[in-house]
Amino acid sequence: xxxxxxxxxxxxxxxxxxxxxxxxxxxxxxxxxxxxxxxxxxxxxxxxxxxxxxxxxxxxxxxxxxxxxxxxxxxxxxxxxxxxxxxxxxxxxxxxxxxxxxxxxxxxxxxxxxxxxxxxxxxxxxxxxxxxxxxxxxxxxxxxxxxxxxxxxxxxxxxxxxxxxxxxxxxxxxxxxxxxxxxxxxxxxxxxxxxxxxxxxxxxxxxxxxxxxxxxxxxxxxxxxxxxxxxxxxxxxxxxxxxxxxxxxxxxxxxxxxxxxxxxxxxxxxxxxxxxxxxxxxxxxxxxxxxxxxxxxxxxxxxxxxxxxxxxxxxxxxxxxxxxxxxxxxxxxxxxxxxxxxxxxxxxxxxxxxxxxxxxxxx
Numbered sequence: 001x002x003x004x005x006x007x008x009x010x011x012x013x014x015x016x017x018x019x020x021x022x023x024x025x026x027x028x029x030x031x032x033x034x035x036x037x038x039x040x041x042x043x044x045x046x047x048x049x050x051x052x053x054x055x056x057x058x059x060x061x062x063x064x065x066x067x068x069x070x071x072x073x074x075x076x077x078x079x080x081x082x083x084x085x086x087x088x089x090x091x092x093x094x095x096x097x098x099x100x101x102x103x104x105x106x107x108x109x110x111x112x113x114x115x116x117x118x119x120x121x122x123x124x125x126x127x128x129x130x131x132x133x134x135x136x137x138x139x140x141x142x143x144x145x146x147x148x149x150x151x152x153x154x155x156x157x158x159x160x161x162x163x164x165x166x167x168x169x170x171x172x173x174x175x176x177x178x179x180x181x182x183x184x185x186x187x188x189x190x191x192x193x194x195x196x197x198x199x200x201x202x203x204x205x206x207x208x209x210x211x212x213x214x215x216x217x218x219x220x221x222x223x224x225x226x227x228x229x230x231x232x233x234x235x236x237x238x239x240x241x242x243x244x245x246x247x248x249x250x251x252x253x254x255x256x257x258x259x260x261x262x263x264x265x266x267x268x269x270x271x272x273x274x275x276x277x278x279x280x281x282x283x284x285x286x287x288x289x290x291x292x293x294x295x296x297x298x299x300x301x302x303x304x305x306x307x308x309x310x311x312x313x314x315x316x317x318x319x320x321x322x323x324x325x326x327x328x329x330x331x332x333x334x335x336x337x338x339x340x341x342x343x344x345x346x347x348x349x350x351x352x353x354x355x356x357x358x359x360x361x362x363x
Contacts, residue, residue: 004127005074007140008098011205012106019083019090020105023097027079030122030149031250032156044101046077046124047146047249049240049256051265056257064244066160066215067224070258071143072235073128076100078142078210080112080121094119098127098142109205111177118170122149127208130233139233140206143213144171145240148248156248163248164215171212178209215242237264266334269294273329294335 014020031045076098085092094117096110112118124146130139148156150166216224218241229236238260246255260266274291 002074003129004140007129007206008106008108008127009104012098012108014097014105014107016087016090018087019107020103022083022087023079023081023099023105024103026081026120027077027099027122030079030120030154031077031248032148032154043251044103045148045250046075046101047256048252049258050252050254052241052257052259059243059255060218060241060257065218065241065257066244067218067221067239067241068145068213068215069224069229069232069236070238070240070260071126071128071213072237073126073143074100075126076142077148078123078125078144080110080118082117082119108208111174111207112170116173116177118151118166120149120151121147121166121170123147123167123170125213128234132233139209141209141211141234143211145213145215146242146248156250158247160215160242160244160246164212167212171210174210237261262337265337267296267337268332268334269296271295271329271331271333294333 014023028045079097079099081095081097083090083092083095094113096108096112098106098108100106123144125142125144127140127142130141131137132139144167146160147163147166148154150169153166155163155166214228216228221239224239238258241257241259243255249255272293272295274293277286279285280287
């Protein structure tokens, strides 16, 4: 499990079903996503990029794209909202939520209060654990790369730079508040006299910093690779190219492009382990061979037709990986291609099987 996901699950997980449903409804309303897409399903309204291919080169040359590093973190939407009174076992008031792809919801510690609190604001970004190169200290940070709603203003139909202005405001206020923190005493803003025990306990929870991700013109992509990425305090796994003039798109967006190095360009498959029996021609003995197959989705369905035997074999890295594959029959496996599919990681968070066009783009 990624360290940042372990952190929020340990300290901030929301268990109230009533609060979860309230957050989910508000997120979908602020993102202007079609309710028919998400009602009763696990549709996540955050935009999803597609792999860069030769088909995209004409648009990349002709249009204004902005490029940023692709943080190797965990994707979340960040919601600022005032929780109403009346929910059982739920503390009302200004709250900051992280909303994951599977609608896992976390109410995190945050600094914005009073006029600074941006009620009805929805941001898009990634949570990652940064490690200081000087001190080795770790800092959980939420890197914002888009905004869907800011206070009373819908942003999904605005261009990218207009949307990012909201992120800039919030990140700027956060940076000023962080300068006021007394980390040596409380790990947070100095507590006023009369602060309750419960309030002090909440203030000791890890503080997630909010940072606006740097965006560059497409012509500066070489400088991004040569000068920016090597100095980052976290891992990256490629770059994201976003068209400047396009609106925000819920779900898969074929105009937002991601590029990864070959050994990091992965696809999520469903792993199926097959046992084929045969008779050895030399000894005339009955034997069996184990095959690992990767299954892909086509039009949202794991096809039982021409792909029923799997569209790719998987090569175990070693004996330990071989044993893992045996124990993950029917589960989601992440794999990369070079020039065959190799297993990378095993997913335990309910991730969906990748789509056929995504796999074809990688190959």
